[in-house]
Amino acid sequence: MAFELPKLPYQPDALNPVISAKTLEFHYGKHHQTYVNNLNLLIPGTKFENMSLEQIVLESDAAVFNNAAQIWNHTFYFESFAPQASQKLSGKIEQLIIADFGSVAEFKDKFNKAAITLFGSGWAWLVINQSGKLEIVQESNAGNPMKKGMKPILTCDVWEHAYYIDYQNRRMDYVNAFWDIINWEKVNQRLS
Ligand code: MN
Numbered sequence: 001m002a003f004e005l006p007k008l009p010y011q012p013d014a015l016n017p018v019i020s021a022k023t024l025e026f027h028y029g030k031h032h033q034t035y036v037n038n039l040n041l042l043i044p045g046t047k048f049e050n051m052s053l054e055q056i057v058l059e060s061d062a063a064v065f066n067n068a069a070q071i072w073n074h075t076f077y078f079e080s081f082a083p084q085a086s087q088k089l090s091g092k093i094e095q096l097i098i099a100d101f102g103s104v105a106e107f108k109d110k111f112n113k114a115a116i117t118l119f120g121s122g123w124a125w126l127v128i129n130q131s132g133k134l135e136i137v138q139e140s141n142a143g144n145p146m147k148k149g150m151k152p153i154l155t156c157d158v159w160e161h162a163y164y165i166d167y168q169n170r171r172m173d174y175v176n177a178f179w180d181i182i183n184w185e186k187v188n189q190r191l192s
Pocket of ligand 1: 031157159
């Protein structure tokens with residue numbers, strides 16, 4: 001079964017100016033597509049051939065893991081967005097953030113620190129940990145917290161390809177702006 005690049009749930013210019021159409025053209029159109037193409041070349045004739053993407057992420061390592069996890073991570077990341085200011089942080093996710101981090105401001109500060117201090121390429125994640133609490137974790141390269149039994153709720157891609165066209169080396173500006181396009185309704189759906 002060949003994997004396909006999932007369609008984006010918005011127009012390429014919908015996330016302007018936080019993420020430009022040019023960034024999506026490369027990040028989604030080229031990088032995300034390449035992980036799909038690579039996985040489709042790697043799995044025929046292997047035990048992964050008929051697995052779901054999530055199963056492959058959980059059971060693989062090395063090149064198969066890197067490409068499968070990057071497909072999963074990017075799909076999850078791109079599906080977290082909606083046009084700027086169309087969504088408000090509310091509902092169950094807001095209650096859990098306040099319960100587990102004290103306030104929305106403290107949560108965002110901790111998440112931003114995780115995203116900004118991650119050395120090299122990787123992902124900052126908001127997860128439900130094995131104790132059922134929200135937790136912020138860093139993962140390098142293609143890392144995915146499902147491998148550690150945690151449930152992903154939100155992620156920020158801090159590979160340079162995620163922000164270099166729009167922000168050059170200013171990762172902090174990208175991470176700060178990231179909050180303006182989060183689809184909180186989608187995030188709330190992930191809690192159930
Ligand atoms: Mn990326």
